Amino acid sequence: MHLSFEQVDKRFGKLEVIKGFSGEMASGELVALVGPSGCGKSTLLHLAAGLEKPTAGKVTADGNAITQPGPKRTLVFQEHALYPWLTLVDNVAMALEMQGIGKSSAREQAKTWLGRVNLAGFEQYYPHQVSGGMRQRTALARAFIASPEVLLLDEPFGALDALTRMALQDVLRELIEEHKPTVLLVTHDVDEALYLADRILVFSNRPARVLKEFNFTHCEKSHDLSEFASERKEILALLGIKTEVEHS
Amino acid sequence: MSQQRRLTGPKKYLAVLLAVVFILLIWQAAAWSLPSFLMPGIPTVLERLFASIQQPEFREGLAGSMSRLGAGYGFALLFGIGFGLVGGILFFFRETLRAAIVILQSIPSIAWVPLFLIVMGFGNLPMIVVVALAAFFPMALSVMNATESVQPVHVAAARVMGASRWQLIKRVYLPAVMPELITGAQLAFGNAWRALISAEMLIGFGQGLGRSLAYSGEIADMVGVMTNILVIAILATLIDQVVLEKFKQRMLRYQYV
Missing domain, CATH: 1.10.8 (Helicase, Ruva Protein; domain 3)
Structure with a gap:
């Protein structure tokens, strides 16, 4: 299922969460959304799930507007769901x-x-x-x-310890390879995004806007992500995390 | 769960037994210190109780009380749960209903008796309505308040699965509020029981525990008074602690494993 966001705005009262977001997710693609907390990434998932409606703009699946939740587009929550x-x-x-x-x-x-x-x-x-x-x-x-034809993952492994998380990432990757849904993954874990995603969108603070896009299509990956060190560094820098030792 | 937060098994029964012994002791102490025509002791009352159980009149009265309770309490449960759940998903309705309950709940249900007697006539109906009224408010309130704390993620998960409104109520809201629903049902039972006995004492139609208690008082038969009080206490405890407790453990099985 092909997902498309066209000039999507989302406001909750006066709070502007998403402003003019556009993006295409091809069928079978895994796109990771990385960004500071509360920047509106989860809202994008809720829009794609049909749990929320955009204030302006269009969200479509295979060209049809998404108006309500449905089993073809499923959402996995962080915990306690x-x-x-x-x-x-x-x-x-x-x-x-x-x-x-x-x-x-x-x-x-x-x-x-x-x-x-x-x-x-x-x-x-x-x-x-x-x-x-x-x-x-x-x-x-x-x-x-x-x-499901669309799988929306809202920090699915955020509450797990590092080793369990990696094991779960492998389970998830196998399932995705077998069933080939279109996947939107919201995560705080840059390594998780690097390991799983075909594409990574790095978001700004609210209202969410894409700062940069990274493409990893057709990369063979293992949990050893050392060959992606430069991308990792760049993503962390975009998120405001220091990656250099400061000399004084 | 590693941490034990409630007493289980023999210890719990021991605690209950201790409470019973304590109450009986106070009673018997009063009987020893007062003349027997004012305060009969436990053996005398037990003797009367066993004699009463043999009489068909007493058993009919008991059946009358229980059927009035069943009808009133049953209605209250049904409507309380129904209104509470609907209030859970219709926010405006919820606030209206809550305000109405807060106002109406402040009126003791027994205060409606004179009105009901005239409107509905002398019979079972006013008593049943009083019981239903007494039990409805705590039932509806506890279910309604509980629906507010149903986790949004549980609702969202079901909506994503494609749940309809009815499925949402049946498969998410109802099980989610079950712990508070049962507490509400126990609270409602207490109210219903008190309302039943008072209404029977006041209205005095037909036979029943309240009527029999009031009559014993009128003829200064203290053994009769205490016998009726004993039956009232035993029945209420049995219903609350055995029937409703069993129901609770069955419905909330997942909390006990």
């Missing part, structure tokens, strides 16, 4: 049940998906009984089970 009153398998199955698929069939498929993210045996656990990493694996399963 699983339902604490449902077991892991029921959390995943709910995504299918909302589309009118029967409970037992939804459960069967949910079970398969939990296995797919290495959570076989944890089906009957409640979210509070498992680790944060396992919860986010479940959230990924819940997102992919509906075979």
Whole structure:
């Protein structure tokens, strides 16, 4: 699914969050949005999901205006988005049940998906009984089970420790390679963006505006990101992080 | 969970038992220090209780009270939960309803009895309405307040899955407010029970615990008074601590694992 933002403005009352943002995301592309907190990146995801409407401009998917949420465009949240009153398998199955698929069939498929993210045996656990990493694996399963064409990730691994995060990034990358959705990834983690993204958009402070775009299409990547050191440095500099040792 | 935040098992039962013993002790102490025609002791009252249970009249009264409670409390639960949930998603309706409840709740439900008696006539209906009124307010308020703290991310997640409004209410709002809903139901039960007994004492239609209590008082039968009070206490405790507690543990199973 091809996503397109045309001159999008978004205001919440007097607060101007996004101003004149335009961008195209080709089908199957993974675009990372990096920027200071509160700069409006998450709002872009909510616009693409259809949870919010733009104040001005157009957001379209394959040429059709996005007016409401739908299972073709799914959103993965940072944390606590699983339902604490449902077991892991029921959390995943709910995504299918909302589309009118029967409970037992939804459960069967949910079970398969939990296995797919290495959570076989944890089906009957409640979210509070498992680790944060396992919860986010479940959230990924819940997102992919509906075979979305657009996947919107809102700092999905932001609350995890560094090692768990890298393991989850690999799970995510495999799933994306298999199912090839168009992905918008909001992250604070520059390394995560470098590792996963085909393109990185670096945003300014609010109202969000693209400072610079980096293209990594067709790059082979591993967690050793040393060959991207110069891009990393540049992105951090754009975000106002010092990368040079100061001599005085 | 590594940290234990509530008493479980035998310790909890021990605590409850201690409370019961304490209350009975005060009662018996009063009975020892007052003449027996004023304050009968526990054995006398228990004897009367067992005798009463044998009588069909007493059992009919009990059934009458319970059916009035069931009808009034049932209505209150149904409408309280319904209004509370609707208030959760319609913000303007919520504020209107909340204001109305705050005003109406300040009137003791028993104060409506004279009006209801004249409008609805002498019978079961005014008592049922009084019970329903007493239970409705805490029920609707607790559900409505709880819907305000439903996490936006839980709502957004369901909307992204393509949930309809009805599915949102049934699959997100209702389970999310369940802990407060049950607390509200327990609170509402307390109100309903008090309203029932007072209404029965006041109206005195048909048979029932309140009527029987008031009658015992009128003929200065203190054993009868204490027997009725004992039955009122036992029944309320059973319903609250056994029926509603079991329901709570069943609905909130996920919190107990």
